Amino acid sequence: MKARTRVGPLAAAPGPVPAMDVDALIDDPGTGIIVCCGSGGVGKTTTSAALALRAAERGRKVVVLTIDPARRLAQSMGIEQLDNTPRPVTGLRTNGRGNRKGGSLDAMMLDMKRTFDEVVEGQATPEKAKQILENPFYIALSSSFAGTQEYMAMEKLGQIHAEAQRDGTYDLIVVDTPPSRSALDFLDAPERLSSFLDGRFIRLLLTPAKGPAKVMSAGFGLITNALTKILGAQVLRDMQTFVTAFDTLFGGFRQRAQRTFQLLQADGTAFLVVAAPEPDALREAAYFVERLGEDRMPLAGLIVNRATPEPRGTLSGDEAMAASARLRKRAPDSLTAGLLRLHADQTRTVEREALLRARFAAAHPQVPTAVVPALAGDVHDLAGLRQVGALLAEA
Amino acid sequence: MVAGDWSRVRLHVVTGKGGTGKSTVAASLALALAAQGRQVLLCEVEGRQGIARMFDVDPLPYEERRIASGLRLNGRAPGVVHALHIDPESALLEYLAMYYKLGRAGRALDRFGVIEFATTIAPGVRDVLLTGKVYEAVQRNSRNKSAIQYDAVVLDAPPTGRIAQFLNVNDELAGLAKVGPIKSQADSVMTLFQSPRTAVHLVTVLEEMPVQETADGITELRRAGLPVGSVIVNQVRPHDISAHDLAAARSRQLDAERIEADLKEAGVDIGDELVAGLLAEAHDHAERRALEDSQRAVVAGLGLPTYELPRLPGGVDLGGLYELAGDLAEQVKR
Numbered sequence: 014m015k016a017r018t019r020v021g022p023l024a025a026a027p028g029p030v031p032a033m034d035v036d037a038l039i040d041d042p043g044t045g046i047i048v049c050c051g052s053g054g055v056g057k058t059t060t061s062a063a064l065a066l067r068a069a070e071r072g073r074k075v076v077v078l079t080i081d082p083a084r085r086l087a088q089s090m091g092i093e094q095l096d097n098t099p100r101p102v103t104g105l106r107t108n109g110r111g112n113r114k115g116g117s118l119d120a121m122m123l124d125m126k127r128t129f130d131e132v133v134e135g136q137a138t139p140e141k142a143k144q145i146l147e148n149p150f151y152i153a154l155s156s157s158f159a160g161t162q163e164y165m166a167m168e169k170l171g172q173i174h175a176e177a178q179r180d181g182t183y184d185l186i187v188v189d190t191p192p193s194r195s196a197l198d199f200l201d202a203p204e205r206l207s208s209f210l211d212g213r214f215i216r217l218l219l220t221p222a223k224g225p226a227k228v229m230s231a232g233f234g235l236i237t238n239a240l241t242k243i244l245g246a247q248v249l250r251d252m253q254t255f256v257t258a259f260d261t262l263f264g265g266f267r268q269r270a271q272r273t274f275q276l277l278q279a280d281g282t283a284f285l286v287v288a289a290p291e292p293d294a295l296r297e298a299a300y301f302v303e304r305l306g307e308d309r310m311p312l313a314g315l316i317v318n319r320a321t322p323e324p325r326g327t328l329s330g331d332e333a334m335a336a337s338a339r340l341r342k343r344a345p346d347s348l349t350a351g352l353l354r355l356h357a358d359q360t361r362t363v364e365r366e367a368l369l370r371a372r373f374a375a376a377h378p379q380v381p382t383a384v385v386p387a388l389a390g391d392v393h394d395l396a397g398l399r400q401v402g403a404l405l406a407e408a
Numbered sequence: 409m410v411a412g413d414w415s416r417v418r419l420h421v422v423t424g425k426g427g428t429g430k431s432t433v434a435a436s437l438a439l440a441l442a443a444q445g446r447q448v449l450l451c452e453v454e455g456r457q458g459i460a461r462m463f464d465v466d467p468l469p470y471e472e473r474r475i476a477s478g479l480r481l482n483g484r485a486p487g488v489v490h491a492l493h494i495d496p497e498s499a500l501l502e503y504l505a506m507y508y509k510l511g512r513a514g515r516a517l518d519r520f521g522v523i524e525f526a527t528t529i530a531p532g533v534r535d536v537l538l539t540g541k542v543y544e545a546v547q548r549n550s551r552n553k554s555a556i557q558y559d560a561v562v563l564d565a566p567p568t569g570r571i572a573q574f575l576n577v578n579d580e581l582a583g584l585a586k587v588g589p590i591k592s593q594a595d596s597v598m599t600l601f602q603s604p605r606t607a608v609h610l611v612t613v614l615e616e617m618p619v620q621e622t623a624d625g626i627t628e629l630r631r632a633g634l635p636v637g638s639v640i641v642n643q644v645r646p647h648d649i650s651a652h653d654l655a656a657a658r659s660r661q662l663d664a665e666r667i668e669a670d671l672k673e674a675g676v677d678i679g680d681e682l683v684a685g686l687l688a689e690a691h692d693h694a695e696r697r698a699l700e701d702s703q704r705a706v707v708a709g710l711g712l713p714t715y716e717l718p719r720l721p722g723g724v725d726l727g728g729l730y731e732l733a734g735d736l737a738e739q740v741k742r
Contacts, residue, residue, distance in 0.1 A: 053567065054427025081569075083617045213521035235516045242508065245588025289427065292723070293458075322692070325685030328676065336674040348662070349670035351649040352686045355693055358646065358721040365723050389695040391616040 030374045033314035033381035035405045038283060039068040039185070045281030046174065047313070048188045050199055052297040055289045056318040058082050059392050059401060061189035062090065064285075065118055066395060067402030068185055070106050072114035076177075077187040078169060080123050080162070085393035090120045097124040097131075099173070104395050119183070121169075128165040129155040136265045141258060150255035162191040163199045164270070171273040200304060204270075218256045283313035286380075290320050290366035295373050302377050314381035316405065317370060321362045322386045330360035383408035414740060417607045417637065419546045419600065420562045423571040423625065424611030425618045429642045431458045432724050432732065433611045433717065434564035439733035440740070442478020442487040446559040449545050450475070450491045453538045454566060459491045464726060470498035472545075472556060476726075479733045490556065492545065496527040499537040506551050507589070536577045536594050543597045546605070568610060568621050572628035575601050575608070579632070607637025612707070614641060614700035619707060626710060638713040640736075641704070645697060645719055649690070657694035662687055715739045 038044055049061045058079055065077035076099045079092075087093045090102050099119035133151075134142045145151050155161060170188050177183040190199045217236070240249050276282065284305055288298040298315060305312045337353035344350070374382070385404045392401055414420075420437060424430030431452070438450040449472060452459050457467045463475045468491055478486035500523055517523055527534050544552065546561045566574045573579075577594045600606060608629055612622040622639060629636050649657070656662050668683050676682070707714055717735055720728045 052426065054425060084620065085616075214525040217520055236520055236522060239508075239517055240522065242589070245591070248588070248590075291427075294427075324689060326679055326682035328679075328682055332676065336671070336676045339674045340670055343673075346650060347670060348649065348653045349667045349674070349686075351646075351653070352667065352690055353674075353676075354646065354648060355689055356686060358719075359689060361721040365721075389692055390699055393616075 030370070031379060031381045033316070033383040033408070035064070035067075035383060035408070036071070038313055039064060039073065040071060042184065043281055044185060044283050046170070046186045046188065046276070047283050047285060048170075048190065048199075048277070049285050049287050049316075050190050050301055051287035052294050055287050055294050057287045058189050059086070059398070060285070060287050060316060060318065060405070061187050062086065062120070063392075063398045063401035063405060065120070065185075065187040066102075066105070066398045067406065068187070069102075069116040069118035070114070070399075072116040073185045074115075074117050074183050075185045075187060076119040076121065076173060076183045077189070078121050078123060078166065078173065079189040080166065080191045082122065082189075083391070083393060085391075086398075087122060089394040092120045092122045097121070097127045097169075102395075106399070123162075123166055123169055125162045125165040126156050128169050129161065132168060132266070132269070133262065136262050141261075145255070145258045145262075148255040148258065149251050151259070163201075166191060166199070167273045167277075168269065171269065171276060174276060200308065200310075215256050218253050277310055278308070280311065282311055284310055285313050285316055287316045287318060290317055290369055292369060295369050299373060299377060302380060312380065314383060315373070316408075317382060317384045319387040320384045321359060321366055323363055324356055324359045328356065328360075330357040330364070333357040333360065414607065414637070416604050418558075418560055418605045419542070419607070420560060420637065421565045421571075421575065421606065421608040422562060422611060422640075423565045423568050423608065424640075424642075425568050425621045428611045428613050428618050429724070430567070430611040431456075431462065431564050432729065433609075433640050433642055434562050435459065435462050436717070436729050436732035436736055437609070438489045438562040439476065439479050439729060440737040441560045441562065442476075442489045443481040443737060444478075444484045444487065446478065446487040447556060448478065448487060448489050449556075449558045449561045450489055450564065451494055451542055451545065451561065452491075452564045453494045453542075454564075455493075455495060457493065458564065459493065462724070462726070462729060463491070468493035470495060470502075479730060479737055481737060487559070490558075492541075494538055494541045496534045496537040497523055499541045500527060503537065503540060503593075533590070535574050536590060536597065539575065539577055539597050539601070540593055543600055546600060565608075568625040571608065571610075571625055572632050572634065575629075575634050576632040577601075602633045602635070604635060606635055608634055609637045609640050611640045611642050613643045614703040614707070616699075616703065619703045623706070623710060626712070636712060638715060639707055639710060641707060641714060641716045643719040644716045645693065645700060649693070649697075653690075654694045654697055657687075657690040658698065660687070660691055662690060 038047070047061075047064060049057050049064070051057050058081065061077055061079060062082070065075045069075040078099075079087075082090070082092070084093070091100055092102075099121040102118040102120050105116065105118060130146060133145050137145060166188065170186065173183070173186055177186065237249065277284075286298045286301050286305075288294040295317075302312060302315070333353045334357040337350045337357065340347045340350035340353070370382070370384070374380070383405055385401070385408050388397075388400070388404075390397075392398060420434075420441070422430055422434035422437060424433065435450060438448045442448040450459060452468075459475065460467045465473070465475055470493060472490045472492045474488055475491045476489045478489055480486045501518070504517070527537065542561065542563055545558065548555050548557055565571055576598075578598045610622045610625055612618040626636050653662065664683055664687060667686060668678060671678055671682065715736060716739070717732050720731070722728070724732075
């Protein structure tokens, strides 16, 4: 990955953080694509599903593309099987006589390998496609290449968007991004895949198939010998077959990646960066916000999930701790002492989270932010999603 | 709670779903194991430099660095924790230098982008390189002279969803290399991973999805013949309210007057909202505790040694790591 320069705010006075208006975003007919990004474990999938449901119940024709939802959530949305096709979600809230606002919601779970296979099948002749699909290197690349999932999520987004434009099926696509280590993987994947396909070594493997290249051949001999020694001759042969068969498709892949990238930069797209109030998640969010700016991608805001709710009253954490200790001295199992300790913990957690958010805002002012309080339980049905949607809108 | 027997374990692999704090637990485990003069190596393989951040040191190179003293237990001198950041490119170059005398060809490999190719295309190859280095650290041999011999190695591993695939290097390679040196390297790595000298620990929090993922992870690990060591439950809420009071808090039947009297006795200025606020907090806490208890029952049903670590309201800093290490050491000893 390229080293990136970090640029601080230019003499911005630390003012209040602008609040994000989620309903304005999803109601705006100009919003055609919402991409939810963030590091793993911050509730991206739930956020995407909740936004999609809310938008649909407010009248949009929505499809949500999710990557790896929790089993029960997937079941409640009717997408437990991985068939790479959007399926209608039933049980949307209606106004007594059907959904009068005309909204609808489809959901789909991404099958990364299948999407990749379909791209190959769509671009190569049947014989050639068969040859590629059976090659061990293709199988490795399509099922577990670092970045394939991200790349395929974008590919699928491109497909659905083209269909929606053509047939008028959807007017809003909500995309959940893969649970990568880093949110940046999503934006880097196409570049990584095409730079891999453009790599010097791949070119080198193609050379003998394309005729004599005297200059390269000395180096190539050296390399093939070394590789045969380490990997064995069969691996090298498979690699060469794969690269040769795949060569004609490279151009197509690059073009498609380019088109999707432009789609992401377009006005109708909105990126939502999802984070939890933890240092790692907010650091990732900060990198991502900076990156979106550099790539001229439209950022709609930051969603901080799982925030600890603000305690009521004015008793400080330290005072509560001290009072708790005093009560414990007299009655070791005092209920009130336990409650004071809880209050102190909550106050301290809220202070720490507020500090983390303030630091983010100082370095990235003007990022509209929605803070969503943690729910006591897990979300695994439409009612739960509706509740999250309402919290997002209130935040 | 069943305590596991770690006396034979040389390699502790720590995994967990994103957001459960697996890196924190791996670091605490390393500190706990480095008690009583034992030497421990803490490895990371995801290129995140999480160890450097947790221990507040400069980003780690591909080199074993001394980062902390272990936990002081019973007044006996602690051992040392070293840390190593393993990246596949360096691991491949080191491996080539150690096992092959490639000379000019070695440099050519790098120049023609082969190193990059090998470490990006096939995650199988990538994982063999990463795990191969871990294997080397556990099983030091004569090729790596003057290297430190460790009593234990702790690996901050990829997340639960990928752990079986990551450790099951043989299977990953099967489609690619059926014979040859890479394959035999994978075989020796696998022998260590499947032996009782390895233990995979799964970190979870007491919420439905992470617990479900833990159960799935255990099934996958067992299917691959990989030894599951324990479940480490992280971020557990405090237990200083009695079961009886919790039940009352849940049904909003706590005695507000009694609490008010206690607060006055402790000299707390009650204001308008404090008692109502405490009651609301108690209700939320009781709800979450009930969910935790139901998930705790699910974890207990997994039939593995289980350890619990508290939620640290101030966040995890270096002091917090030692605190968690102390908790772990205490429970493992039992």
